[in-house]
Amino acid sequence: MSKFSKGKKRKNPAISTASLPDIVFMLLFFFMVTTKPRKAENFVELKEPTLKETVVLDKDKSKLYFHVGMPKGQKNSVHRVFVDGQLVQNYTEISQYLKVFRTTIDEAQYQDLINVFKVDEGAPMGDIKKIQDELREQDALTVQYSSKKK
Amino acid sequence: MARDLEEINAxxxxxxxxxLLVFFLVTSTFNKDLVLxxxxPQKMDVNQPAVKVKPWNVLQITANKNDDVSLQTIDDHFEYVPKGDYSLITEWVEEFYKHPSSDDNHIWPATTKLTTKMAMDSSNKYKLLSASAEVEFYQKMYDNKAKIWKKRSDAAEMFGGAFTLLSDKAVMAIKLxxxxKFKTYIEILDAIYAGINPYRDELCMEYFDRPYSSLNPKIEEEEKIIKALDIVYPKRIMKTKGIAGKE
Structure with a gap:
């Protein structure tokens, strides 16, 4: 009679899956935390127009974002303009900003620059015109209005 | 004896x-940004005289402060556009870009039949003028014109040696x-594009067997087609400011 029995086959112990939920939850939280909307959209009330002839925004070209809308939570306010997430007090700041921006990238890239306008449906065209006059001042002539597909 | 608590199966x-993970991954699709x-237009040169458009070549769209939209077209034809439905604009834009055929006397706006050779001749003419010009301002102006005519000749080459050229003076003017409201303007713009794009699709289909909307500007060959289509059916839109309405 041996001390160590040979007759019984030893079973492989099952791998504990107890920590699996933790790993998966960690993944879940990671994705939930990292996917957040662009900054300026957080403080401007935007209702974008719904249109038929929209095209997809080119991802590879350099872009500058313009937000025109009312500050969130202020119903009877005026429409404000944000360039690259910064509030514009005076329209001439826009061409100043572009002038500086122009020096940071090379000219060929600058000529391809897309000015993405995220504008609230109710914004007055006079404001848009003032922004675009500033853009023309610095030869940034491509404007793309963000919209939804009908 | 206390009974052992059964462990919950985890x-x-x-x-x-x-x-949950898969659900969130699937539902939070990065929706592609859509744009119009x-x-x-280029910055106005101080020396440059203001462009005067002849009223008979203009499709005038007016939107006043109350967002009432109206149209003024050939022979002072005036129409109100119903609110919220701008298909009337699309119809008039189609009329604006319609190439005249031999069996109708389509006179609005002015067009000319342009061949590759005619365009090339014009380009060469302006090159000569530019070379002999003494003032820099005129040199630049002639150079620009030479470039434009060169592009037109390339476009004609691409579409079977000739195309119908819209008069330089023909514009769609949006008076605001x-x-x-921005909503009014962008919907007018959308309605205009809805009038132009089918023509571009049609021409592209005829010569390249694919619609204009499927062209990718990142591929050199296709970018050329896009540019040529831009010459034949230009988005000639002018934004003007003024007191809107006929009254």
């Missing part, structure tokens, strides 16, 4: 968590008030 927990493009 093996399905992973499945639940995976299900507009090219702004400072307090016209």
């Amino acid at each position: 093996s399905s927990m992973a499945d639940i968590a995976f299900l 493009e507009e090219k702004l 008030d400072n307090s016209t």
